[in-house]
Ligand SMILES: Nc1ncnc2c1ncn2[C@@H]1O[C@H](COP(=O)(O)OP(=O)(O)OP(=O)(O)O)[C@@H](O)[C@H]1O
């Protein structure tokens with residue numbers, strides 16, 4: 001027993017040594033270090049000017065705001081990935097959780113005078129309950145049918161918001177709830193970054209433990225999971241509740257910052273619901289890391305495009321006025337060349353370059369996924385899963 | 400209730416078709432399964448004794464797999480009762496049956512295509528816990544590796560199921576079932592498509608498991624390869640019991656011979 005725990009401790013310490021990390025994790029640590037140092041870097045005399053150039057805004061203050069907003073969006077994407085990327089039950093309406101978290105927290109704060117910190121907890125709790133409300137039906141309704149439920153649920157909520165606009169503020173939302181850490185650019189940036197790192201760490205650890213293997217096994221073959229003595233129902237509900245709670249936490253914290261407010265368009269519009277999926281799939285579905293990176297990319301790309309002054313000659317439109325259109329084009333392009341997500345492609349490339357073949361350990365670190373085999377990537381698995389449901393729907397036989 | 404049970408036992412001694420909870424490690428009484436109008440299992444009763452190897456035989460479509468789908472909780476039975484280790488378990492979900500110590504292999508092989516042989520077996524060994532540190536640090540799956548070696552996949556640990564030959568898939572099914580540490584193992588058609596030497600090596604493995612105290616039910620559609628392996632056989636046809644006895648008694652049974660139209664049984 002104690003033997004086992006000391007060897008575990010040694011393993012853990014080994015894993016924490018940054019020099020011993022595989023290349024991709026070194027890149028991750030460097031990226032994180034850069035994000036932490038960012039507010040300091042922009043205040044340095046000469047370096048600062050260069051750093052502002054690479055920020056998605058024209059000034060460092062706005063740059064920090066935009067990166068903070070992108071960090072929140074990345075949290076949304078990670079919460080989607082935790083359930084849909086891992087279990088293969090695709091949610092088309094994850095904004096439901098962001099909105100339940102954000103609106104609950106805003107209302108507790110504005111209507112009942114709770115401190116924003118307490119209000120956020122209330123938002124998390126209610127979003128977790130929303131996770132139960134989607135997760136329990138998910139045991140009976142699966143695949144495309146469940147996706148329909150997730151698609152319709154936020155639309156119903158939106159109608160309620162509009163119908164009872166005296167309470168929920170309709171399309172306009174709820175105005176400005178109190179901020180968690182005031183208006184400071186740096187403090188709000190660190191709030192977002194801290195929450196991002198906390199959520200990332202939690203989900204990363206969970207998905208790299210046995211829990212992650214079990215969730216991906218549900219995506220691959222539910223009967224095999226039952227045959228292994230594991231309750232697929234328990235794990236599915238868990239994934240929905242966890243995802244709901246985390247999406248709710250991100251949504252709640254977001255409305256208590258200057259970068260976000262409790263409005264339908266920011267938390268639960270069709271665009272938000274779809275962009276979250278795009279971010280996770282583009283980065284690499286079922287990896288958490290992919291959702292984090294994809295989320296930052298998807299959120300910041302339009303900001304960068306907005307900065308471009310160039311006007312396209314023939315049609316006479318500026319790049320910045322077409323930013324969403326261009327975003328969609330870039331996304332389609334990337335999805336076509338990297339069907340398994342950019343992350344998997346990058347890992348495979350890195351392995352070829354560094355001459356490591358990944359082996360057993362490498363696969364474990366990616367949550368049971370070998371990046372090379374495109375036939376079993378999560379997107380393909382999910383497609384296959386849905387294909388089965390369609391076949392049954394149109395009278396195919398049971399086998 | 401208890402008088403009822405005693406009455407049942409008394410009846411079982413005389414009429415031989417009433418089975419009660421304590422008649423074996425697994426006891427099945429009047430099991431019935433209908434799919435729409437089709438009766439796949441028709442009031443079938445039988446018991447499996449501890450540490451025996453029981454052959455469960457019947458022609459194609461006789462209802463063998465369906466019987467075990469009902470016993471293991473994959474399908475809810477239409478009617479009837481199942482007892483395992485003396486407790487009623489009718490309709491208990493599959494993962495609960497596995498936790499109680501009943502494992503099965505799938506006739507149509509159901510491995511996880513997205514991961515290696517080793518990880519397939521490792522999944523069976525995982526605890527049914529939501530939050531755990533296990534696996535987080537990439538510990539080597541020593542026990543899973545031992546099981547892989549045992550079922551003859553020691554040199555294919557990192558291959559995916561798609562890379563395995565037919566016999567390898569069957570071995571993986573056995574490995575995944577053994578990973579759950581069962582007391583009773585239901586093996587559905589292990590010998591279909593295996594060569595003579597492969598049949599022999601799988602039989603040796605099953606015998607070895609029995610010697611270690613496991614109870615086995617081996618499903619097959621004929622007696623091929625089973626004669627040396629099983630202690631006793633049950634033959635079903637059209638979902639109901641046709642014959643029961645030692646391998647010799649079964650092969651000599653005229654009704655059994657008729658069900659197989661005079662051939663195919665051996
Ligand atoms: N899910 C199902 N839905 C409808 N009918 C089914 C289903 N499963 C099995 N059946 C039918 O029940 C009957 C018994 O099938 P079962 O698979 O139990 O036979 P078996 O004895 O295992 O045969 P085999 O030797 O071919 O494996 C067959 O007629 C089969 O078509």
Ligand SMILES: [Mg+2]
Nearest residue numbers: 463464465506
């Ligand atoms: Mg069968």
